[in-house]
Amino acid sequence: MTNWFNLVKYFLIKDIKSRYAGSGLGIFWTVMMPFFQIVLYWFVFSTVMRVRPHSNAHIPYVLFLLSTYFFWIAISESIVRSGMTIIENAELVKKVPFPVIILPISITLSCYLQSMVGVILFIIAYTFSGLSHLSLFLIVPVLFLQLLFSIGFGMLLAAIIPYMRDLQQIIGYMLQGMFFLSPILYSMEAIPETFRNLTYLNPVTLYVEAYHKVVFDGTLPGWWHMGAMALCSGLFLFLGVKVFMKLNEGFADIL
Amino acid sequence: MVEGVAISIKDVSKVYRLYQRPIDRLKEMLFRRRSHKEFIALNDLNIRVKKGETLGVVGENGAGKSTLLKIISKTLKPTGGEVEINGMVSSLLELGSGFHPEFTGIDNIHFYGSLLGIPSSEMKRRVQEVISFAEIGEHINYPLKTYSSGMQVRLAFSVAMAVEPDILVVDEALSVGDLYFQKKSTDKILSIKDKGNTIIFCSHSMYYINRLCDRVIWLKNGRVAMDGPASEVTQAYETYQLKKEADKRSETPQAVPLPSHETAVIAIHNLILTPCATVRSGDDLTVEMDIVSLDDSVPYRLAAVLFRIDELRILGIGTKAHELLYGNRKITLCFPSIQLKEGTFYLRIHVMDENFVHKYDTKATEPFTVPKEGMEPGFINLPYRWTV
Incomplete structure (x- = not known):
């Protein structure tokens, strides 16, 4: 077990090191690029289109966006990177006998770790606008469930993509759908009632709504919501491990 | 696991499934539908390493x-x-x-x-x-x-x-x-x-x-x-390996076709090598042959080349010191106490014109093997002397 821990640690460091190797601004990019996008959304939605995408009048739109955006970045980054991890480490997978499942796990952890920098910046900004409260720490259990979901989803893609490389092309569109069909840019209330429940089919909606609850209402969402999240995370994790263990045996033959 | 055994491989086989597209493999893994050709890389292998x-x-x-x-x-x-x-x-x-x-x-x-x-x-x-x-x-x-x-x-x-x-x-x-x-x-x-x-x-x-x-x-x-x-x-x-290579060479048609036996004026018959198949270093190696000539007035000479089986020419010799030959003859070539050390060899006999240019006929003996006896590498013995 300590060896697993060591390996995850090494792959984590390896990923972060190679990510920022030779870049002058380092982690700055990981934070600045999402910030740039947030400013873009902010400008387009609240200044150009003048829509009121969220109903909570006392919270500035920027803070509304920030409250979930970095959690979303964690999901999307980890999905994209997990999907490529087996192919990127083909040499290792083919030649060194080690538990390959560590690869998608550590890459997901790495993505989460990096986007947490943005989350911390959000919390600082939130505190400065005088809206902060102690219950903010309730995001931890939500984040934990979201992480399990991501690891599961990551394993699933990591296992399938080596067999079906063109899937990688579709992932971008899938993520776009997951992003726009979850209440990151707008609040749940902005969705016409007929469609509102349908958006819960998007797992991302579950987590994003939970963050909104914690950040703006200071409470965890209701028991059915928590239950659905736990179920979703558990399901993806189970499926991920199952499929990965099954497809894992053929990696050496196809890479 | 038996004591003292490091690796035990029992009836191990490895079949590579060749798929036209990687997705076929996925389909098969998930739905168990056959869609591949097979290549057997290892076939019921049994190896035990102490x-x-x-x-x-x-x-x-x-x-x-x-x-x-x-x-x-x-x-x-x-x-x-x-x-x-x-x-x-x-x-x-x-x-x-x-x-x-x-x-x-x-x-x-x-x-x-x-x-x-x-x-x-x-x-x-x-x-x-x-x-x-x-x-x-x-x-x-x-x-x-x-x-x-x-x-x-x-x-x-x-x-x-x-x-x-x-x-x-x-x-x-x-x-x-x-x-x-x-x-x-x-x-x-x-x-x-x-x-x-x-x-x-x-x-x-x-x-x-x-x-x-x-x-x-x-x-x-x-x-x-x-x-x-x-x-x-x-x-x-x-x-x-050497034999296989030699076979491959003899299969490929040669640029200049040799005259067939029907038309050859002078031909080699009954090429016999003694001792056959296995020759020890120091044995006398003898090749006997009958030369059949259709025209007694045509002079000829004989040549022999000792080859290693991978076509390496070790020695070429001819009857240049002898008189020109005419007509049907029975000829013997002998290597007394042959100093080959290890490997597989054969001799090729040529019937040639008086200038060793034109080939009337050519024939190779059966290959023979000299078994390895000592540790030193190499395939021939030469006289030598160390001065230390």
């Missing part, structure tokens, strides 16, 4: 050597059968493939150890040994990307050795790095052998195989064609 044995593996390309080595080093799963490995395997197949350019030398040593499942406390103990063996010195604290390629190889080799494998898998690369390190790495492998660890060594160099291995298996189309003492197997394998 602890401390050095096993050589020889065979042509595609015979399944690499597949076998990968199965032993556990990166490839066999399709069927049982593989039991007793002890930790480290292989020089993967030299440096776990390394990361951004990590320092030290980090890479630890990383590699973790990959192979060695506890980090254990690894810490061995780090110093790796550094001193690799002779990297101060650089060990710098990222791997700053290393020269020689340094990288030295580090990789040292790490693979420092994990103190019970079983070492070596594919071809017996020595790495510059000349100095090559000697050092070869010595290291020999010391592993002396320590009583098991080595699986795969090479195309029969010299190294002979030098290093106690036992050799010859893989042919995924099966064990021969299994036995190194010298016997390597010689059989070499003979097979």
